[in-house]
Amino acid sequence: MEESAEQRSRPHGRTRAAGTRVLVVLACAAITLAGVFLLRDVIAPLAVALVIVVICSPASTALARRGWPRSIGVAAIVVLAYSVLLSMGALVWIAGVQFTRLLRDLSPGGDLAHAAGQLDGWVSGALGPPGADASGAGASGAAVSGLLRLVAGASSAAVGIAVALFLVCAYVVVMAVDAGRYQRASIVFGAGRAETIARIARLNSDIRRYYVVNTVFGAIVATIDGLALWWLGVPAPLLWAVLAFVTNFIPNIGFVIGLIPPAILALAVGGWPLLLGVVAVYCLVNVVLQVFVQPKFVSDAVGLSLTLSFFAVVFWTVIIGPVGALLAVPLTLLARDLLLGGRDDDTVWLRWVSGDRGAIPSSHEIARGSPRENIRRAGRRIPWNQHGIRRRPS
Structure with missing residues (x-):
């Protein structure tokens, strides 16, 4: 009876330890961010x-x-x-x-x-x-x-x-x-630091893919916007095309920032018809590409959820200024790897919530294969008989 009571108390102890660890991490992060803000x-x-x-x-x-x-x-x-x-x-x-x-x-x-x-x-x-x-x-x-x-x-x-x-x-x-x-780190340290070196290499690769995706989409958006503004007769179309390219590196809300100046100028020059034309062009091009298409590619490239990438823009802009809006995704990836770089189930769960599709608990990994084969393999691990469910033989 004493052993069973002790066993029942262990999960609560682990829960309290995990909660204390989270509070300590948050306190350290707050102090670090305050220092970053000052510097x-x-x-x-x-x-x-x-x-x-x-x-x-x-x-x-x-x-x-x-x-x-x-x-x-x-x-x-x-x-x-x-x-x-x-x-x-x-x-x-x-x-x-x-x-x-x-x-x-x-x-x-x-x-x-x-x-x-x-x-x-x-x-x-x-x-x-x-x-x-x-x-x-x-x-x-x-x-x-x-x-x-x-x-x-x-x-x-x-x-x-x-x-x-x-x-x-x-x-x-x-x-x-x-x-x-x-x-030369992999040659000097060998297998002793292989996991850490692999994480750093993966982070660098994610950052490069993120900027490649944004550069390609930014060039497309800027070209279409500049040509459309020139055709509509909005003054300084090249200026607004450059602005559209730069704001493309700001996730989700960049197109709104790039739309406001040419829209106001269009209203002053051509009235409401020209304003509506500019807004229609930006909604057709920028909303479709930057809001619906590009985030899908960015999320697949770097493994960040859309909610987290949107919040990162506001957060890093407050911490380090306007440059933070352009570096929001890389800085978030770096912070996630520093804080959630472990392989325990709690850390893997938080990485998965943040959008990392490769975060799979080691005790529940499913072998790669067809979806039907993966479901069949996963089904073997579920204690069906405990719930009175009879599994059909494969």
Whole structure:
């Protein structure tokens, strides 16, 4: 009787121990995230550089397999990483040129001065005192002055952006050197760290596949949106195409962010018909591709549930700023591997809930095969007779 009572108390003890462990993990995570939030200006460039190096690291691996020296592989990573940064800089430059032209057109005497006056009139009507008059050149000048104040405020962050880019470039070099050394980890440690090395390799592969999927879909969406806006007559279609490409890397809500600026401009230029045309194009292209099609590919590529990927955008944006929206999925994958990297049933269950389809308890794994064969194999493990169910012989 004493042994049976002790056995009955063991599950409750394990439950309490598991609950205590969860509380400890959550407390440590909260402290860590608070530190990341305070150091976000330093950690954000580090995260960007890490993602870029992970994306470019297969070049070094391919060269190492062909017998090239490790220094050549490191140089290949640096060259590819800087090429990615230059491509990003080119997109920013194109967007900046288009934005400057748009400001010039919105200035008094420009081609879109009437649109500026109409926009300022709407804002004054919504926020200004009753009876305020906001028409003509005065309204146009007020709208442009507001835009210029916005540009002046953004220029104060230019120094911070320059410092962040310098840190990214420096991080890329040192991480590329370390990446060349880490490729020998499987040779140095052998089977002793095989599981950890496999997890890191799988994480890197998931990050690369995620950005490949987003780049392909982003190029498709940006091309279609840019051509459609040009055909509809919306000013600066190339600027909005670049914006659509960049916001494509923000899961689920990126298309809304990319829709708002051209929609407002379309309303000012062409009224409600043009606005409805822009919204119809974005709903047809962006909603179908980004909301229904792309998340399916992203979920299959990285093993994250749609709910978790959506929450990750908000969470990492709060923690490390706007860059967190672009790095939400990779950072979530890294956090999941750090917190849920074990193979016990509780950890595997949480990974499965988060969207990892490969998370299967070792005690209930089903051999790969046809669905009929898998069901038959799984049926053998169910104690049918305990429930009075008679299993048909196979």
